[in-house]
Amino acid sequence: MANFTIADIKALREQLGTGMVDTKKALEEADGDREKAVEILRLKGAKGNAKRADRSTSEGLVVAREGEGKVTLVELACETDFVAKNDKFITLADKVADAAAAVAADSVEAALAAPAGGQTVEQLISDEAAVIGEKIVLRRVRTVSGDAFEVYLHKTSKDLPPQIGVVVAYTGDDAATARSIAQHISFANPSYLAREDVPEAEVAKEREIVTEISRNEGKPEAALPKIVEGRVNAFFKQVALLEQDYAKDNKLSVAQVAKDAGITVTDFARFKVGA
Known part of the structure; x- marks a missing residue:
C-alpha cells in the first residue's frame, strides 16, 4: 500500500x-x-x-512594473478568459513581470531567459501552464526608459484583469496631462511617437498607394502632388502619436496638448491582449 x-x-x-x-x-x-x-x-x-502547442491564445492580461528610470510592460496570453482571471494565472503574470523588470527585458527572448526563483521565466511558464492546463505564451515585453512615467492599465471587461496597457515616458511636471495622453494612446493606438519615426519605406509605400487611389478617382494630374501630400499627412495623423487629434479635444493635436502642459513625451508603449 x-x-x-x-x-x-x-x-x-x-x-x-x-x-x-x-x-x-x-x-x-x-x-x-x-x-x-x-x-x-x-x-x-x-x-x-x-x-496544446497549436492552440490559439487570444485571452490574457497586461501588467506593468515600475522601476528606477524605467517601466516594463508585459503581455501574458492564455486560451480562455476563465484562465485570464484565475488567481494562479495572475500570480504567474506578476512573477513574469518582476523577473522581466529585474533585467530590464526589452524582448520576449530576454524575458524568457531571465531568472525567476531558481529557474528561468520560460521554465516557470511551462511549469505553470502544465498545472493550469492551458497553453500560456509570453507574447510581448517592452521596457521604456525616461525621466517620468504614467502607466495606464485599462479593463475592457470589469470581470477580467487589464487587457490594454500603456506606458508614457515624459519630461515635465504635469502628471495629469501625461496620464490623459496615456489614456488617449489606449484608445487611438498610434504606432510611432512622431512622423520622423515612421520608416521611410512605410511612408513611400503609403505615398504610392494614395497616388494610385487619387489617379483612379480621376483627380487632375497637376493637382496630384498636393492631394497626395494631404493624404500622406492624414496617414501620419493615424500612426504618429504627436500628429494625432487629441481624443478629448479633436481641435488640438497631442503635440499641442503636451506643449501647452509644459511636458515632452519622449517614448511610449501600448499592448492590447490578442492584438
Whole structure:
C-alpha cells in the first residue's frame, strides 16, 4: 500500500493546483515520495503542453512594473478568459513581470531567459501552464526608459484583469496631462511617437498607394502632388502619436496638448491582449 495520507494529497494539490485524481495517482506511482510525485505531475503536464502547442491564445492580461528610470510592460496570453482571471494565472503574470523588470527585458527572448526563483521565466511558464492546463505564451515585453512615467492599465471587461496597457515616458511636471495622453494612446493606438519615426519605406509605400487611389478617382494630374501630400499627412495623423487629434479635444493635436502642459513625451508603449 502506498505510503501517503489524505493530508499528503491535500498538501500536494495546494502546492501544484492539480486535480484530486491526478495527485492521488502520482503519489501512488511515487510510493508516497512527494518530490517524485511532483516530477510525475510536471512531466504529465509538460506532455499536455506539447499537445496544446497549436492552440490559439487570444485571452490574457497586461501588467506593468515600475522601476528606477524605467517601466516594463508585459503581455501574458492564455486560451480562455476563465484562465485570464484565475488567481494562479495572475500570480504567474506578476512573477513574469518582476523577473522581466529585474533585467530590464526589452524582448520576449530576454524575458524568457531571465531568472525567476531558481529557474528561468520560460521554465516557470511551462511549469505553470502544465498545472493550469492551458497553453500560456509570453507574447510581448517592452521596457521604456525616461525621466517620468504614467502607466495606464485599462479593463475592457470589469470581470477580467487589464487587457490594454500603456506606458508614457515624459519630461515635465504635469502628471495629469501625461496620464490623459496615456489614456488617449489606449484608445487611438498610434504606432510611432512622431512622423520622423515612421520608416521611410512605410511612408513611400503609403505615398504610392494614395497616388494610385487619387489617379483612379480621376483627380487632375497637376493637382496630384498636393492631394497626395494631404493624404500622406492624414496617414501620419493615424500612426504618429504627436500628429494625432487629441481624443478629448479633436481641435488640438497631442503635440499641442503636451506643449501647452509644459511636458515632452519622449517614448511610449501600448499592448492590447490578442492584438
